Amino acid sequence: MRQLLEEIKARAQGLAEELAVLRREFHQHPELSHQEERTGEVVVAYLRDLGLTVTTGIAGHGVVGVLKGGRPGRAVAWRADMDALPIAEKVNLPWRSQVEGVMHACGHDFHLAIGLGAARLLSEFKDRLAGDYVFIFQPAEEGPPVGDSGAKGMVAAGVLDNPKVAAVCALHVAPNLDAGHIRYGPGVVMAGADRLILTVTGKSAHGATPHRGVDPILVTAQVLNQIQGFLAQQIDARSPKILTFGRIQGGNRFNILADEVTLEGSLRYLQDTVRQEVLNGLRRQFAGLTQATGAGIKLTVEPLFPMLKNDPELTGQAVQILQSLLGPKRLKLLHPAMGSEDFPYFAARAPGFYFFLGVRTPGGRAQALHSPDFNPDEAALPCGLTAAAGLLACLAEPELPSL
Ligand SMILES: [Zn+2]
Ligand SMILES: [Zn+2]
Incomplete structure (x- = not known):
């Protein structure tokens, strides 16, 4: 040979x-x-x-x-x-x-x-x-x-x-x-990868009276901050994971509160248990934010590659x-x-x-x-x-x- x-x-x-x-x-x-x-x-x-x-x-x-x-x-x-x-x-x-x-x-x-x-x-x-x-x-x-x-x-x-x-x-x-x-x-x-789709649903209102609506753009800002804080401090730092968003869409006009914002991102991981921990944690974070803000937050997970x-x-x-x-x-x-x-x-x-x-x-x-x-x-x-x-x-x- x-x-x-x-x-x-x-x-x-x-x-x-x-x-x-x-x-x-x-x-x-x-x-x-x-x-x-x-x-x-x-x-x-x-x-x-x-x-x-x-x-x-x-x-x-x-x-x-x-x-x-x-x-x-x-x-x-x-x-x-x-x-x-x-x-x-x-x-x-x-x-x-x-x-x-x-x-x-x-x-x-x-x-x-x-x-x-x-x-x-x-x-x-x-x-x-x-x-x-x-x-x-x-x-x-x-x-x-x-x-x-x-x-x-x-x-x-x-x-x-x-x-x-x-x-x-x-x-x-x-x-x-x-x-x-x-x-x-x-x-x-x-890594394994999922495509995540996040829909933040608020309530449209005049830009001058946000208290009559729920602003999904503001909630989205909170969502993004909270997610990265959660990943950095609540998942073991020795477990690699990345969640980035590459697309965001919402709103029609500068003085009208949007009714919905959608985001698309990519979750990557090197252990199935970490993936599950991240997804469970995200849902918990979103439940808390929904309660605090009145916005609806829906997470859809599309598995991309194992x-x-x-x-x-x-x-x-x-x-x-x-x-x-x-x-x-x-x-x-x-x-x-x-x-x-x-x-x-x-x-x-x-x-x-x-x-x-x-x-x-x-x-x-x-x-x-x-x-x-x-x-x-x-x-x-x-x-x-x-x-x-x-x-x-x-x-x-x-x-x-x-x-
Ligand atoms: Zn390639
Ligand atoms: Zn290639």
């Missing part, structure tokens, strides 16, 4: 050029969530060309390609997401986005190139490989307001069931980590494989992030392993995902491919090979 991994590593380096070409092709033609028609077509053509068994149109524009190894083994899956964001690109490179106001600012162009590269590389080695390889190209990771999560739809469509997948893996680019380095965690690696938890046993195996492929110095343990992602739907169906691939130019400035300046270093692509292909080849063995 060691020999095979060395060859996989060398071939991944050899495919550096092809990975960059693929990545730039996707980068120039970004498509928003649930609109990944062209992207899906490029993926399908590439996978068919390799001779994989391809299924299209899953949960929208999702694509699955299955590769069979030459020996019996386990079925393993690799997931890449395909959607871009409504952001106007500021990076001025020859392969900049050709679609006005749409950009691959979350690195899913990298994910696509690495996913396709892994399908190419492993199909070149297929006679020597064990098991089955399921390459999942998922639409709509970026989530609402653009419809349902692509991962949820693909899992419901049974992409992990036939063949029955024993491990599902994925990576995400990380702009604050040097190119070619990897961060991983054995348990929770990303927490992303890596399977501990699979993580142990994966880290051993990655260390043997890349050397121990390039791997680091991560602190869980407060961002969220829809990979947990896959990880709920089969043991999952999700890790981060650094894409910062060493010595370069840190960048941010979802930013118009995001410009990941393509030198990370062959490393991502080595990790993906090496992981899958080892995990598909009937027994984990000694490395």
Whole structure:
């Protein structure tokens, strides 16, 4: 197996050029969530060309390609997401986005190139490989307001069931980590998230006679202060949680008290018990405020993504494989992030392993995902491919090979 991994590593380096070409092709033609028609077509053509068994149109524009190894083994899956964001690109490179106001600012162009590269590389080695390889190209990771999560739809469509997948893996680019380095965690690696909708109902009145009404804008100000005080001082400070509001709406005119204010926000957490504690506490706070002010306060909770938890046993195996492929110095343990992602739907169906691939130019400035300046270093692509292909080849063995 060691020999095979060395060859996989060398071939991944050899495919550096092809990975960059693929990545730039996707980068120039970004498509928003649930609109990944062209992207899906490029993926399908590439996978068919390799001779994989391809299924299209899953949960929208999702694509699955299955590769069979030459020996019996386990079925393993690799997931890449395909959607871009409504952001106007500021990076001025020859392969900049050709679609006005749409950009691959979350690195899913990298994910696509690495996913396709892994399908190419492993199909070149297929006679020597064990098991089955399921390459999942998922639409709509970026989530609402653009419809349902692509991962949820693909899992419901049974992409992990036939063949029955024993491990599902994925990576995400990380702009604050040097190119070619990897961060991983054995348990929770990303937060669970809910969308909260808060409706504060008052009673409209003339602006000159607020005592005849109930001012929901004033109550909203109290609500916001009280919430942050509650989170800061009544939840154990060692339990990470964030509640921010990104949208507020209410009122018609400067001299009329509004009758209603609505707010939309995002709650993030790293433990289910903390989520429950926060939601119960919010309801208690709102009941008190309702009594004090006479306003109605209604809280609606829409679960967005569960927490992303890596399977501990699979993580142990994966880290051993990655260390043997890349050397121990390039791997680091991560602190869980407060961002969220829809990979947990896959990880709920089969043991999952999700890790981060650094894409910062060493010595370069840190960048941010979802930013118009995001410009990941393509030198990370062959490393991502080595990790993906090496992981899958080892995990598909009937027994984990000694490395
Ligand atoms: Zn994103
Ligand atoms: Zn992303």
